[in-house]
Amino acid sequence: MARMVAERADAIAPLAEVFREHGYEGASLALIGKATGLGKGSLYHFFPNGKEEMVQAVLGEIGQWFEDVVYSPLRNQSDANGAIGAMLDSTDQYFRSGRRVCLVGALAVANTRDLFAQAIRGYFVSWVDALQSALIRQGRDADQSRILAEEAVLAIQGAIVLSRAMDDPAVFQRAIDQLRKRLVIENDTSNNKGTIDDSPQNEGRLV
Amino acid sequence: MARMVAERADAIAPLAEVFREHGYEGASLALIGKATGLGKGSLYHFFPNGKEEMVQAVLGEIGQWFEDVVYSPLRNQSDANGAIGAMLDSTDQYFRSGRRVCLVGALAVANTRDLFAQAIRGYFVSWVDALQSALIRQGRDADQSRILAEEAVLAIQGAIVLSRAMDDPAVFQRAIDQLRKRLVIENDTSNNKGTIDDSPQNEGRLV
DNA sequence: TAATAACTTTACCGATCGGTACAATCGCGG
């Protein structure tokens, strides 16, 4: 027989899925128990503060994953341009082209926002800051990078909403494509370094 | 004493607010009763199919409002450029610079999406189609207009999420500003119906 | 192997859920 004694860490991933799919209030202890394979006793053993602690644990795990896979490369990787491209790839995979909801974004628009305000805010602030850092290292102006980073993060959240509303992952993928055009500087080794066009129509595009 | 007998139409606005603030599952009949001032008896008299019918009624009202105020001008107004600008103004006001959640967007990411899939899809399809129509009438390429319209609608949804997550309406307003730069063509020196606003907020912009 | 800690099962709690039934009340046309 497989091990009867579970570990807290094993519950995090199923918890994340059930909260993503049903939201904070919609995820009942019955659903949570089914998703994790744990009874109430075990759940309250690992998370004495109930659902709130479960979500906090999930948010911590999500934050750590993004820190390792997305934010840290954006901040530290010498190839800023490559880090931005990798961010778009990771994001597309993580959100399954919009089929998977962003739990943090969903919590941000729910009435339970205040309970997790700090974690929600931190998630997005880190993302925008890290992306801005990479954009600046690409050689862009700091203010323009700020705007661009905010626009990019916001577009990803909006793309999830819209692609789910349309029930069409292509919507999400088009949004990622557009972001790639606006954020990643194509480097033809043959030609000059080029300049960055900050005009409204071609904002941030290399010309 | 005010009239004791309520009308169904009077309940729609409070219903919209309570569903916006608490979501479909989170809006209990107790909350709904408090928000509308109606008891269960009245509520089930006006909406025999319960909460689902209430939300459908709200979605219908929302759709009608956007049709009248946003979509129709985008499609039919001869001044396409002006209609786009007006759309951004209306949107900023309607969503209270991100302080007010988009019910349709919130339903799109909730697990109850399937119940209202048709209305949700119609809301966004109409928006994107109408905006594309205006962009084409501005003289833009059809394919590019499609992409741009999708990006704009998506950005508005994302801006709501992000500005709520940050608890900062300025995030929403920056997003609207950026959209104005990208969507509204300012260079029409020919027949200029507007005036130049020199106030700090709108310096040098056509209003 | 005995003691102890970690984990699980089960039964149960009061509160609230969405929804129903129905009698009482209201406004209005006759």
Next chain:
DNA sequence: CCGCGATTGTACCGATCGGTAAAGTTATTA
């Protein structure tokens, strides 16, 4: 002023909610 349909208040339903208590079982350690 009557009668009738539209509206409302209230009591109630079974189900489920999040959470607690405590006895039982398993793994770890000494």
